[in-house]
Amino acid sequence: MTEKDNRAARPAKRQPDLNTVYTINPDGSRNMLQVADVKGRWTTRKYFMYALLIIVYVAAPWVKVGNHPLILVDVPNRAAYLMGATFTNQDFHLFFFVLIGTGIGLFVVTSLFGRVWCGFACPQTVFMEGVFRPIERIIEGRRLERIRRNQKGGLDKTWRKLLKHGIFIFLSWNFSIAFMCYFIPTREMLHLVPFFPGSTTALIWSLFWTGLLYFDYSWFREQTCLIICPYGRLQSTLVDYDTVIIGYDEKRGEPRHKGADKGGDCIDCRRCVDVCPTGIDIRNGLQLECIGCTACIDACDDIMDKIGKPQGLVRFDSSRGFETGKSKLLRPRFFVYSVIILAMGALFVARATDRESFHVTVLRSQGMPYTIEDGVIRNLYTLHLQNKSDSARVYFIAPADDALAGHEGVDYIIPQGRVELDRLSDRQLTLFAMMSRSSYTLPEDFHFAVTDSISGAVQNIKVRFRGPRPARFDS
Ligand code: SF4
Ligand code: SF4
Incomplete structure (x- = not known):
């Protein structure tokens, strides 16, 4: 070959x-x-x-x-x-x-x-x-x-x-x-x-x-x-x-x-x-x-x-x-x-x-929407606050001026009304809103105000106050 x-x-x-x-x-x-x-x-x-x-x-x-x-x-x-x-x-x-x-x-x-x-x-x-x-x-x-x-x-x-x-x-x-x-x-x-x-x-x-x-x-x-x-x-x-x-x-x-x-x-x-x-x-x-x-x-x-x-x-x-x-x-x-x-x-x-330089959410706490004690309706909320800025900040939390206006016996418990947060950090807080039962009629929205102490920016977060159905609606 x-x-x-x-x-x-x-x-x-x-x-x-x-x-x-x-x-x-x-x-x-x-x-x-x-x-x-x-x-x-x-x-x-x-x-x-x-x-x-x-x-x-x-x-x-x-x-x-x-x-x-x-x-x-x-x-x-x-x-x-x-x-x-x-x-x-x-x-x-x-x-x-x-x-x-x-x-x-x-x-x-x-x-x-x-x-x-x-x-x-x-x-x-x-x-x-x-x-x-x-x-x-x-x-x-x-x-x-x-x-x-x-x-x-x-x-x-x-x-x-x-x-x-x-x-x-x-x-x-x-x-x-x-x-x-x-x-x-x-x-x-x-x-x-x-x-x-x-x-x-x-x-x-x-x-x-x-x-x-x-x-x-x-x-x-x-x-x-x-x-x-x-x-x-x-x-x-x-x-x-x-x-x-x-x-x-x-x-x-x-x-x-x-x-x-x-x-x-x-x-x-x-x-x-x-x-x-x-x-x-x-x-x-x-x-x-x-x-x-x-x-x-x-x-x-x-x-x-x-x-x-x-x-x-x-x-x-x-x-x-x-x-x-x-x-x-x-x-x-x-x-x-x-x-x-x-x-x-x-x-x-x-x-x-x-x-915004900070982020806020408020959620109703899990479980019962409200409790009643001694004629007072109590709503419990969890607020989540996040500092999105690059520096430590101080925030103030309070109900808005007109929150639940016109009702009697309204009160709030905010255990930490002043919150310090490091840059990019966040925290969860518990808030209470209360109203006398006799003053409650229907579920009503109101606001919590969160204020950034440095920039002065305010965020109003809407939440709903709930209570029992008034007796007059049951008839
Ligand atoms: S461009 Fe590069 S990848 Fe495409 S045929 Fe030519 S040599 Fe190949
Ligand atoms: S395309 Fe150009 S490089 Fe490719 S075989 Fe033909 S002459 Fe050669």
């Missing part, structure tokens, strides 16, 4: 297609990608962006605005800080506006420019392509070197793998701490690292996040985007004929042909496939796996330069642009989404700036 016959007898190497996920083998095992290095204008812009975002993602909890972290979710105190503003659990409804606004914002960006978020700003991509993959390349070499080393095995492969995974674990631990700073104030975190003395919960969380990040960036990688991320799955419903995506100019490239002298401009060199971090062939059209990372653009532009053809065989353009050469960026959905975002933003700002 000749060498040519041998080659013909070998099973053909699997290629990315539209019917299967290339990174998973037909038997269900993982097809680990060895992604090739690429240089170019988009890669340069991307690395600049990654560096900036890594600084932002890591530094955000350390930056102070008005004495508070730029962003912090303080779970034990049921509070959150965002750009200098303080939010408590009572402000949770505002989260709805943020969530809807952010979601629609992502819709707008996706409908205009496809998955630029995934390719340029998502932490999964930023840390994978901006930190972990470059380190892998430095230690294990470029794509062909890595493949060769992995096949050859031996000491050379072993020490490189050990070094790489050691650094990955160290970085994962550091990034887990950076992530936890979004939930633990940085001044506390400084006392906790590296051994988390006296805080087993924080230690367990740090081990959990370290393990998760290490698993993700060392092995799971693009599977996070393909299998777990819901946004990628939504993409097909968000893009349309005019969305600017990364695509292959089929009209110009086909028929692809080895050699630049005949056929279309695509010389079937497969560079665009080798550099793809999700293992797809962009020439098969827009696919769910494409994270818009632009690596294939730079790879193909480089090839075009080398064969003396114009760049842009793979480029940012809309489906309309690829077909007709014309583009239409602003469409009705852009305006609809924009109006919704503006409305959500306006509602958030209006509600956030209009929040």
Whole structure:
């Protein structure tokens, strides 16, 4: 059998297609990608962006605005800080506006420019392509070197793998701490690292996040985007004929042909496939796996330069642009989404700036609605008072001036009419309202007034006084 016959007898190497996920083998095992290095204008812009975002993602909890972290979710105190503003659990409804606004914002960006978020700003991509993959390349070499080393095995492969995974674990631990700073104030975190003395919960969380990040960036990688991320799955419903995506100019490239002298401009060199971090062939059209990372653009532009053809065989353009050469960026959905975002933003700002500095609720105590003793009807209430401000406050609690006016024998017992509360703390208090039975006719609403001694703000909380049905209504 000749060498040519041998080659013909070998099973053909699997290629990315539209019917299967290339990174998973037909038997269900993982097809680990060895992604090739690429240089170019988009890669340069991307690395600049990654560096900036890594600084932002890591530094955000350390930056102070008005004495508070730029962003912090303080779970034990049921509070959150965002750009200098303080939010408590009572402000949770505002989260709805943020969530809807952010979601629609992502819709707008996706409908205009496809998955630029995934390719340029998502932490999964930023840390994978901006930190972990470059380190892998430095230690294990470029794509062909890595493949060769992995096949050859031996000491050379072993020490490189050990070094790489050691650094990955160290970085994962550091990034887990950076992530936890979004939930633990940085001044506390400084006392906790590296051994988390006296805080087993924080230690367990740090081990959990370290393990998760290490698993993700060392092995799971693009599977996070393909299998777990819901946004990628939504993409097909968000893009349309005019969305600017990364695509292959089929009209110009086909028929692809080895050699630049005949056929279309695509010389079937497969560079665009080798550099793809999700293992797809962009020439098969827009696919769910494409994270818009632009690596294939730079790879193909480089090839075009080398064969003396114009760049842009793979480029940012809309489906309309690829077909007709014309583009239409602003469409009705852009305006609809924009109006919704503006409305959500306006509602958030209006509600956030209009929040009270303390929150009061009064509930009738559970059990009997009232008791009667010596001809006096007694109602029992539980008042919940929460200081939502950033400083200790003193509050005064009293019945409103006109409470149950016109009735005889009205009296109140407020065991703690003056309440001191630390910042963001709360307390439950018991209140009594009483009225002589002879004066009671029907259930009647009245108010307790709670006054903030510093700001002078008053909240009147409505409650209902109840008693027995008067005898004259029973006849
Ligand atoms: S890099 Fe360009 S020329 Fe090479 S296969 Fe991809 S599209 Fe064709
Ligand atoms: S097809 Fe191109 S843009 Fe999409 S993920 Fe692959 S390399 Fe990135």
